[in-house]
Amino acid sequence: MRRPIVLLTMVLLFLAVGVLSGAGENWPQWRGPHQNGIVDATGLPLKWSLTENIQWKTELPSWSAATPIIWGDRIFVTSPSRAEPKPAQPAQEPAQQQGRSRRRASRGPGGPELFLFCISKQEGKILWQRELDNKNQIHRKQNDATPSPVTDGKHVWIVTGTGIVAAFDMEGKQVWKKDLQQDYGPFGQNWGYASSPLLYDGSLIIEVLHGMKTDDPSYIVSLNALSGQVMWKQERPTDAQRESPDAYTTPVLLEHKGQTQIIISGADYVTGHDPGTGKEIWRASGLNPLNRPNYRVVGTPIINGDLIYAPTRKKPLLALRAGGTGDISESHLVWKYEGSGGPDVPSPICDGEYLYLVDDRGMVTCLDPQTGAVVYGPETTHEGIVSASPIISEGRMYILNEQGVTTVVATGPEFKILATSELDGSYTLASPAVSGKQIFIRTAAHLYCIGQ
Numbered sequence: 001m002r003r004p005i006v007l008l009t010m011v012l013l014f015l016a017v018g019v020l021s022g023a024g025e026n027w028p029q030w031r032g033p034h035q036n037g038i039v040d041a042t043g044l045p046l047k048w049s050l051t052e053n054i055q056w057k058t059e060l061p062s063w064s065a066a067t068p069i070i071w072g073d074r075i076f077v078t079s080p081s082r083a084e085p086k087p088a089q090p091a092q093e094p095a096q097q098q099g100r101s102r103r104r105a106s107r108g109p110g111g112p113e114l115f116l117f118c119i120s121k122q123e124g125k126i127l128w129q130r131e132l133d134n135k136n137q138i139h140r141k142q143n144d145a146t147p148s149p150v151t152d153g154k155h156v157w158i159v160t161g162t163g164i165v166a167a168f169d170m171e172g173k174q175v176w177k178k179d180l181q182q183d184y185g186p187f188g189q190n191w192g193y194a195s196s197p198l199l200y201d202g203s204l205i206i207e208v209l210h211g212m213k214t215d216d217p218s219y220i221v222s223l224n225a226l227s228g229q230v231m232w233k234q235e236r237p238t239d240a241q242r243e244s245p246d247a248y249t250t251p252v253l254l255e256h257k258g259q260t261q262i263i264i265s266g267a268d269y270v271t272g273h274d275p276g277t278g279k280e281i282w283r284a285s286g287l288n289p290l291n292r293p294n295y296r297v298v299g300t301p302i303i304n305g306d307l308i309y310a311p312t313r314k315k316p317l318l319a320l321r322a323g324g325t326g327d328i329s330e331s332h333l334v335w336k337y338e339g340s341g342g343p344d345v346p347s348p349i350c351d352g353e354y355l356y357l358v359d360d361r362g363m364v365t366c367l368d369p370q371t372g373a374v375v376y377g378p379e380t381t382h383e384g385i386v387s388a389s390p391i392i393s394e395g396r397m398y399i400l401n402e403q404g405v406t407t408v409v410a411t412g413p414e415f416k417i418l419a420t421s422e423l424d425g426s427y428t429l430a431s432p433a434v435s436g437k438q439i440f441i442r443t444a445a446h447l448y449c450i451g452q
Contacts, residue, residue: 074120163182164179220233318336359386386401
């Protein structure tokens with residue numbers, strides 16, 4: 001009788017190991033499976049260089065802020081085509097060069113075409129590429145390949161900064177394609193369109209919050225993910241002024257007391273919406289308490305239990321309690337942070353015990369997520385601008401700057417730098433992605449697969 005029991009135990013252990021080995025394999029959307037940068041996988045490398053822990057690298061035609069999206073052996077990345085070489089410029093005088101470096105050197109948008117690439121995770125080989133549009137432009141710090149794709153393992157969806165929305169199967173066959181600007185009018189953000197789509201319950205949910213360059217209302221639209229048919233479209237009103245109606249955030253999901261809501265942040269408000277109709281359930285003001293005309297929002301909210309953390313342009317950062325209807329600006333405000341070190345572009349991250357803010361200079365501030373009290377910071381990491389949002393795995397926070405330098409900081413109540421790693425030094429805006437024990441970093445030059 002003993003042998004069958006032993007065999008049964010071995011089978012159960014084998015199945016358990018199989019389930020665990022599959023954990024953390026997929027990175028289906030911007031900021032990962034939980035929409036917050038928290039990594040399920042373990043065993044990520046601590047340090048790397050161009051000659052250490054690089055399993056493969058694949059050349060990309062141009063730069064983009066879009067995060068690599070991963071499912072199984074497939075990685076999806078967007079990119080403009082390769083830019084045409086420019087004529088040689090006459091040499092500048094030293095004074096001119098110094099002034100130019102202080103203003104940051106100008107950067108082209110890449111080529112006019114916008115592509116979706118499918119790359120093998122195992123080999124780094126490009127499996128297929130599809131042209132999405134041919135109207136790519138630059139918008140100061142981004143081009144029209146900024147929104148990240150989203151996938152469910154059967155299809156992949158992408159929105160471009162030119163308004164094209166497209167669905168493909170995993171082999172690259174186009175399922176449907178739409179043009180939001182053709183259907184609903186031109187985008188009116190001052191610095192181009194950058195929001196990534198949200199996939200929920202068979203629907204593709206897209207936000208368009210704008211107003212600097214248009215009088216058209218902002219809106220949220222839900223498309224049937226398999227057909228592209230419009231399920232609903234809701235306007236999102238605001239009294240924000242000038243550039244403040246613009247937002248470059250991404251919708252996130254809130255699960256509260258058995259109900260799901262879509263959280264949208266920007267245009268001076270945080271709002272909760274019914275995913276079945278798009279109707280607004282509640283809204284909170286406070287993102288722009290001084291009613292400034294330039295408070296566009298880039299950082300996306302994150303959810304921690306029943307708390308919603310919503311950043312704005314550096315400060316304040318709001319902590320709102322989930323629930324309620326109508327105006328919850330005061331009734332559900334738990335705390336707000338108005339100190340130094342608040343992020344502008346990078347989104348915050350919370351491991352449940354601590355809330356971390358990484359500002360655009362790479363400075364790290366740690367807060368108590370329940371009270372907003374400062375635990376430490378701002379503390380300095382590697383010199384350079386940070387636009388990518390951080391990720392956390394096994395007590396380590398990975399912070400990637402625009403020169404492709406990653407600083408790994410220990411999580412917890414004490415600031416400690418664990419490692420610093422450099423790649424090719426090219427323009428790096430995209431947040432890292434993780435699959436299994438590998439980190440995927442997209443610079444302007446390459447997509448890197450990094451692992452032990």
